Amino acid sequence: MRIAIASGKGGAGKTTVSASLAQVWNTPAILVDADVEAPNLHLFCAPAITSSTSTFLEVPILDATACTQCGTCREVCRFMAFAKLGKTISLFPEMCHGCGGCIALCPEKALAPGQRLLGTLECGTAMGGKHAFLMGRSRIGEAMTPPQLRALQKKLELLLAQSKTTAQPYTDALIDAPPGVSCPAMTVAQEADIILLVVEPTPFGIHDFTLAHRAFLPLQKPIAVVMNRAGIPGNAGDMELAAYCQQQGLPILGLLPFSQEIAGHYAQGGIAATCSSTWEKHFTHLRDTLQAFAAKELANA
């Protein structure tokens, strides 16, 4: 079961929930940091990294001596990787999304496949060997994350498949998803079996959560909610969020109270579930409700 822990708003608590669920998860899992632009799950899960590989996107290389400036590449490209500037066609490989159309259609064979470095994938184990760990990291300056995320997902599928023949296969993937509702978040959400939305019941948090909910709904995946920072003094959002979830048929699987104690613990690199026995119970409860929700949804699927 692939569980994407997503949010809409950044800073809602995705990594807090991911690390804590990993802490209390009762079967071997693969912890995945899919926030490739700013991965931070490793700061909490203390992974032992055993392999690091580079990821690439196929982009065209232009042989200017063979190019007749016919403009076919510019017509086929949707992403401005080719521009007609004066009489010449110029190539901007950093704009390329890697579809390969220009290389296939160039009548002069002036375009050949080359590579653009996307970033790295790091693998290992975490939490004293209890779980596997997989993290993607984008190259600094790389603007596109979906190709890097697809490489990460391919690696995740490989790890899940490989583990099936072992004595203790990984049953689940806990995926710390990217924030927002644009391509990075959607790329991760669409490959998940379950989407757990971490929601902060502030006006900003609820606004972005509803955007995320509306963005993910067409994927037709089971979606559930965990409310983080519940009970902020003077904030009326808890009831508003509960009402929205009830109206939309979204189960709220857990309530994590607003707490200065947990903020301090987290700021020092602590996993919320290890802060106290009370906090551990919050997350074992969330784990149980999440596993029950997933079992029910996947049985009906």
Next chain:
Amino acid sequence: MSKIAISSEGPGLTSMVDPRFGRAGGFVVFDTANSATSYIDNGASQVLGQGAGIATAERMAEANVEIVLSGYVGPKAFQALQAAGIKICQNIDGMTTGDALHHFQAGNVPFAEAPNK
């Protein structure tokens, strides 16, 4: 004789300079041959997720612009304008397009050799 394009928030020489090149609302084009001004709408580039600078540079090349006056020109836009043989003056902001043109014609604005954004 040359065509000078100034990134602009509006269509005339009294409009304020739009300091963004790639995502400028439009360009006031002054033709030194006949002192006529025209306007190029750049709204199509404003809605692009990526590649606005390159698309805008293409638009400049199509219009046979030879000199661009703007605030900030990004690296890809700069490269594209150079490929098109268009000269670039940047760091222009907080004035009307007419004032920007006067500054340029008075020789107060140097041509840029590298992007400033």
